[in-house]
Amino acid sequence: MSGPLQGIRVVEIGTLIAAPFAARLLAEFGAEVIKIEAPETGDPLRKWRKLHEGTSLWWYLQSRNKKSICVNLKSPEGADVVKRLAADADIVIENLRPGALEKLGLGWDVLHAINPQLTMVRISGYGQTGPYRDRPGFGAIGEAMGGIRYTTGDVDGAPARVGVSLGDSLASLHGVIGALMSVLRVKTGQGDGQVVDVSLVESVFNLMESLVPEYDLLGHVRERSGGALPGIAPSNTYRTEDGGFVVIAGNSDPIFKRLMQVIGRPDLADDPTLARNDGRVAQNAMLDAAITAWTSHHSIDDVLAALECAGVPSGRIYSVADIVADPHYQAREMLLRADLPGGASVKMPGIVPKLSETPGEVRWQGPALGEHTASVLADLGYEQDEIERLRREGAVQ
The missing domain is CATH 3.40.50.10540 (Crotonobetainyl-coa:carnitine coa-transferase; domain 1)
Structure with a gap:
């Protein structure tokens, strides 16, 4: 032993x-x-x-x-x-x-x-x-x-x-x-x-985070949200041109700015109403639509390469076959x-x-x-x- x-x-x-x-x-x-x-x-x-x-x-x-x-x-x-x-x-x-x-x-x-x-x-x-x-x-x-x-x-x-x-x-x-x-x-x-x-x-x-105080103080019941992360934006799963799915977490303030630059929306990067998470949450649907408009015109490989270069956390959704073939898992x-x-x-x-x-x-x-x-x-x-x-x-x- x-x-x-x-x-x-x-x-x-x-x-x-x-x-x-x-x-x-x-x-x-x-x-x-x-x-x-x-x-x-x-x-x-x-x-x-x-x-x-x-x-x-x-x-x-x-x-x-x-x-x-x-x-x-x-x-x-x-x-x-x-x-x-x-x-x-x-x-x-x-x-x-x-x-x-x-x-x-x-x-x-x-x-x-x-x-x-x-x-x-x-x-x-x-x-x-x-x-x-x-x-x-x-x-x-x-x-x-x-x-x-x-x-x-x-x-x-x-x-x-x-x-x-x-x-x-x-x-x-x-x-x-x-x-x-x-x-x-x-x-x-x-x-x-x-x-x-x-x-x-x-x-x-x-593991349920702020579920209870949100309900007790604000009367808020957290509901199902698909691939999104409620109250944190933008963070979701987005479809790519070749039918793949990529998870993008652009929810910190500086990362959000870099993400908007990558997708060709400097106007959103510089929008003062989107500078903090609470402002972005209020316009989450618009942000998801803007990101999808970009991902849907690029392959998953191109999307991931661009996001990695910009330092935006992202990743494809792995099956077990992907895991077994991945060099990082092996290393x-x-x-x-x-x-x-x-x-x-x-x-x-x-x-x-x-x-x-x-x-x-x-x-x-x-x-x-x-x-x-x-x-x-x-x-x-x-x-x-x-x-x-x-x-x-x-x-x-």
Whole structure:
């Protein structure tokens, strides 16, 4: 193990996206992550989206650098395995329904008593408290109730979703931030471990900028705006002569002036009513029409070349094919080569963020179901005959 989190042990009791993604981020920077999976079936993510020889390609990415052990949490001896793991762990990450671990005898009170320095990250739909606590919640519901779905989509269309599991991933990031803050508190002697209570809804809501004060003070409800950025102008998606789309962000005062010069509208660049953002917002439709009149008569390559030369932030909308072919992604090591069981080789996303002195790394891809059960139990002090007995009795696999 290497990396800034070397020596940190994480126990993951989670499935699918939110808790596993959080644990993956910690594993990429050196934490030892022990993933607990159900015997026989394992994490359902193993069968999600596109499969290669029966296993999800997403699984190999989401579970890289993790150790997989199969434990029957409903078995008393299986629960004892988790307790022994927690006794020497720094972080437990879980995304079960609130109260589920308590029913298994593995709630916060139990694990905290075993290891007072333990941090428990609990990711759920609505949080561990409140009237919605017991409702089931997936990332899609978090996006809906957190406010982002209402503001996403065409002006006259239905609310739309982003094409990835955004709500889950945002909860993962909040979970990692909370976990690191809690562990820092413990490691610097400021106190014991604590619960990091992460709600999918609140994780999305936390990104919603000035949505609430605009409504509370001004009565303004932010609506869907297509490719535009409400209240910030000009910033939108514009069609080019060859049928492409380019995103242009000309919304700072000096950038706006440069953009207007590029599109051949010095009159707008020098218009005092457009010198500041609030003035431009009032005339946003006119500005978008002026920019479109220029982009629609040039190819996307010519548009991007002219804007880059003028220092105006812009970019084409990338498909995955564009990403894989892009030299900047390659230069930044954001496309890593991975070897899968059976000999296949496949590109995988690289590691974010980039640390100059202690960068993250990929040590292995997502493991086979229960691949590390025996070795982890041996590290916990279980004798070989004891491990075999637990297998026979169905406590582990």
